[in-house]
Amino acid sequence: MQELFQRYQYGIFGGGIGLVLAILLLTIGFLKTLLVIVCVFLGAYIGLYLNTIGFFDRFKKLKILEEQNMENKTNSSVNQQVPGELTFSDKVIQKIIGFALADIDGLLTIDGGFFSNIAEKLVNTNNVTTGIQTEVGKKQVAVDMDIVVEFGKDIRNIYDEVKNVISNEVNSMTHLDVVEVNVNVVDIKSQEEYEEDSETVQDKVSDAASSTGQYISKQTSKTTRKAQNEVQERTEPRVE
Incomplete structure (x- = not known):
């Protein structure tokens, strides 16, 4: 039918x-x-x-x-x-940034950090925030960092990509606006030079016991000096 x-x-x-x-x-x-x-x-x-x-x-x-x-x-x-308030610690924002930057071509490392584009993975995720300084407000974030870039790469393009990645990733996860990203290029290395200078994970673990006290002392002094300089340079917060 x-x-x-x-x-x-x-x-x-x-x-x-x-x-x-x-x-x-x-x-x-x-x-x-x-x-x-x-x-x-x-x-x-x-x-x-x-x-x-x-x-x-x-x-x-x-x-x-x-x-x-x-x-x-x-x-x-x-x-x-339901009243309440949502806030983020500096470490959370720093960790988001650290993971987000791991795949940027030409960015070898954040100064003091432990990721490498050559290895294409984080070597030590517990220290991914090292080398990243943030100022976190209720609505905005400001970021400062020192980086090492690969020789022969366009540094301006790397900087633009760093800003875009940080802004997009932080905003998508926290809804905070990134209002400032300051990047200081402290060194340029070839891949071969960087591989030679990089320590293996086992080297880091074996050297950790003997260098922990000295490292903490240096980092404490460095942080104290940096904090004092920032207090002198900035009298008002950069973020809301």
Whole structure:
């Protein structure tokens, strides 16, 4: 039955129209039937024209806006009922930045950090924040870092990519705006030179016990001097 209908569907459709016309002619007469046909075609034409100029889309948009307003009011009501505040520590922002920068071509390392594009992975994820300084506010973030770049690479492009990656990653995860990214290039090395200078993970572990005290002392002095310099240079916070 279904195959028969599909084969003769247009004929069946035309026959149905003919049947309707015959009933109209027999019941209301020729002139009234003609009037009905004219009104049907006129209504169809008006409907197509209004759809072409986007008349019906306006009502759809209004309905969508009303639904969004209702949803926003509901969310606002819920938020007002549950007070609180979301904050991020410097370490969280620094770690986001450290992971985000690991795949930038030409960026060998953050000075003091432990990732390498040559190895294409983080060597020590616990120290990914080393070498990254941040100032975190309630709405904004400012970033300072020293980097080592690969010889022969476009440093300006690396800097632009660093800014874009930091801004996008921090904003997507925290909704904080990155308002300032200061990058200081402290060294340039070839890949061969960097590989020779880089220590293996085992070397880091074996040397850690003997150098921990000296390292902490140096880092403490360095941090203290840097903090004092920043206090002298900046009298107002950079972020909100």
